[in-house]
Amino acid sequence: MRRARPEQGDVIDGFRLDACIHRGAMSALWRVSRTEGECDDPPLLMKIPTLAEGEDVSAIVGFETEQMILPRLTGPHAPRFVAAGDFAQTPHLVMELVEGRSLHDIAKEGPLPADRVAAIGASVARALQDLHRQHVIHLDLKPANILIRPNGEAVFIDFGLSRHDELPDLLGEESDVPMGTAPYISPEQVIGVRWEPKSDHFALGVILYELVTGKWPFGNPQRKSGMMRRIWRDPVPPRAINPDCPPWLQEAILRCLCVDPARRYGSAAQLAFALENPDQATLTERATRLKQDGFWTVLRRRLKAPTRPSPAQIRIAAELDAAPIVMVAVDLANGVNELAERVRVQAGRAVEAEPGARLACVTVIKTALLSLEEDVDDQGRTAYLQRLIELKDWARALNLPQDTISFHVLEALDPAAALIDYVRKNQVDHVVLGARGSSALRRYLGSVSSQVVAEAPCTVTVVRLPG
Structure with a gap:
């Protein structure tokens, strides 16, 4: 009936x-x-x-x-x-009923300025990281399924195609045909893979491409044969369509659109980090590319096109664990001392244990409540620039690849609050910081390390000097 x-x-x-x-x-x-x-x-x-x-x-x-x-x-x-x-x-x-504006409506205003595209992309990427941490892959990410709250936070709707790695995959059990929205579906979804978290990274790359160019990178094919082309045919680089797209944004977009998920960002948090820190982006040849790959490159890629693999038991949490953001907080107010050196050693160990990790080196300049002029040294460098140089010198001994390390000088009245805010905003997985020796005054007032340990929503390693 x-x-x-x-x-x-x-x-x-x-x-x-x-x-x-x-x-x-x-x-x-x-x-x-x-x-x-x-x-x-x-x-x-x-x-x-x-x-x-x-x-x-x-x-x-x-x-x-x-x-x-x-x-x-x-x-x-x-x-x-x-x-x-x-x-x-x-x-x-x-x-x-979420109060906010659909990204579908925002996309109609495109092409959008690069800074706005990056801000939207970072917001969506942070939301994706939170979703993945809850064991869910969306698998139908598109502007119509994203709302932007008045405060800028992204909200996902429509989880009908999603997969939860602790629940039965009903759709995967019913069918092995591609499921998703044609312009945004990832190469692995085209061949029936529903267990790859980085499929959402690919869809976000398509969204960023659309916001900056006003076009879809792979068109809107309605048959599987047309969707398969994205496995071997790379898109027209965004800068060839919109010259105002900066190299760092093209780098991020094209990395998201890599056919091999292993070549995309290690986590959505790492993508958000890249979009929010363009001055520290590592640029490859992708950044300035203006043409698609040539005939022979495309032919070789087509001949090596992957087929549907056997179902994998990939846990989303395991994927995130393999690509953590590690923050090392170092106090350089009095130069590099023994504690700062020990913190550096511990940070190196933390990153060495996780080959896919990104290290964020952070130091805080404690600012006065009222400052009438900015301190400069005899070379005309501000306190911020002085500390940034010192931070990079301190980290040089770690000898990490440029694309896995970044440097951040925070200015704040409350160093502990600034560090905790950084951890939350950037979805840091592990904090390494030093703690000075105890004293009656420090026990009474509290310390930066104890406050970070108490309030940071992640693992915290505190380094102390012996004795």
Whole structure:
């Protein structure tokens, strides 16, 4: 028996349908309110799948997938789950109605300036890192599935194609055909791989390309044969379409669009880091490329095109663990002393243990509450520049490749608060810092190291001098 189509004013599971926001081929979205109980709810949204005779089974499976995943997600980058109903009555999902603007609408304004593209990209990448840490790969990342809150945070919607590595992959069990949206689908998804977190990196690379050029890098093919071309045919470089695209942004975009996931960024946090620190980007030949690869290169790539591998038991957490961001905080206020040298040794060990790690070297200049003029040395260098030079000198002995290390001088009244804020903003996985010897005054006032240990949402290694 066919279900009646929901209409305004209907009550479903204690929620009244107030207004239809969107009605699409796969689902209808309604603004709803409770008929009783919590009247101080924030605005709520109900998603009702569109089910008709002969409906593609993937639409039903996709709804079941989202119904499993959404309640497990926490934090600001996914709508807050409220309630759900199954197929016994009217299937539905009730969630937070996110206040924000669709990236799909923002993309219509493109091409966008590079700094805005980078800011949006970094926000989405940080949200992706949070999603991946919760064991979820989105697998249908596109502007229409991303909302930007008024504070700039990115929110993902529509988890119907997603995979949670602690839940059954219902879609993967049903079919091995490519699932996703044609312009944004990754090469590995085209051949049936649904367990690669870096598929989301590829989709974000497509989004960045679109924002900076106004075009899709691989067009909008509707058949698998057309989607397969992205495995061997590289896109026109963004700078060839928009000369205002800076080399560092093209470097980031084309790295995201690498066919081999291993050649993309180690984690979404590392991508966000690159977009937020363009002055420290390591540029390769990709950065200034203006033409696509030649015929023979493309032919060789086509002859070596991968086929669908056997299903892999890749854990998303393991992928993130292999590409951590390690922050080393060093106090150089009194020059390089024995403690600073020991901190450097420990930082080297932390990075050596994780070949895919990125090291962020951080030092803090404690600023005065009121400063009328900026200190400069006899060569006209500001305190900031002096400390940056000292930090790079301190790190030189680590002998790390340029693309795995960066340097940051923070200026703050409260050094501990500045370090903790840096850790949270950049989704740092491991902090290494030194602690000076104890004293009655330090025990009374507290120390930077103890505050970082207490408040940093990650592993913290504290280095002390013996004795």
